[in-house]
Amino acid sequence: MIIQIAAAIVATLGFGILFGLNRKKLFYAGISGGIGWFFYLISLKVNLSEAIAFLAASLSMTIYSEIMARKLKSPAITFLIGGFIPLVPGSGVYYTMYGLVKNDMQLTVQKGIQTFIVAGAIAVGILLGSTICQIYFSKKKKLY
């Protein structure tokens, strides 16, 4: 599990470099990836469903990113996008289309539905997280 989380952090760092983040933000973005993957694995360990696990991961990460965004005065997506990389269903989209190309309809349908569930769960997590933060921080006028 520790190796998995470390891998998630490294993957996030790699994408952070590709997205042109500077050193300090890179560090915090990496932590964001680690947090997301940690909550995902924990949720699976306590036998929550896949969708709920993704929701928990993206919710925790969004709250972290919003807090860091306010602390470092930079938009939340700086930390969010890198951190999402390990979670987002990129492989799902790929396998869905791969099934189509290979004429393997079972793979297509299975992966396609899974992709929609995962992406939906993550999207709901982001919206929930940012709404919670918006309410919590609404006393401050500057919203980043």
Next chain:
Amino acid sequence: MDNKNSISKEKIEENSVLFVACYMGRLILQNGGETYRTEETIRRTCEYYGIKANSFATLNTIITSIDSSDGKRYSKVDRIDSRTLNLDKVDRLNHIARNLNEYKISEVKEKIMEIEAENKMSFRKKILGNILVGSAFAILFKGGIRDSIVALISTSILACTDELIKDLKLNNFFVNFIGGVIAAIISLTFFKFNFIDDISISIISALMLLVPGISFTNSIRDIIAGDFVSGISRGVEAVTTGIALASGSGMILSIFL
């Protein structure tokens, strides 16, 4: 944001405000900012200079119109052809947009031009990023150290290819197709030499650089948030990229496997 200091009292030409606001919005969108952030930046910038503005942004266009004080209306349409992800630039543009009281409008324009002109990522950084991504994802997909090594090789070759063809301004579909082909060929080679047991882990780890996971998630988020136009266009973008990658690797695998 509301307290107007002496700088904003200078005589401001409304057309140049429109220009600066749209310029800023365009750069934010081109560097991977969200559509709502683009619209908000343009609106806030105009409002700061006391001009009422309305803006609508999709992934390919930004339409802005302002009501000027002499009763006329001016509008500007920006066409966005290509988008990359450079969060650092988005961050700095965002910072300027929220601290307009520190600059004169001509300074703002200069600052934005400076940010636009900055050159892109150095090759060394790109290859470092690619290598980290590829090798880490092989582990995340429950592969072994050997899968990781193969993914590392594929991603560095992908980085080199990207460097070679970036000046040609090729169609995105074609670029992704080639990416799929390269990843499949390299994994297949190592698979044939019995270096790895599972061919798909290293392929997908390398392709994580290109797969549209973020577009797909953002598309659903936009749709839930009520931004249907950009939601649907992002979704279509994600599906097109997926098709390109899958047909590239699928072609190689069906011929040679």
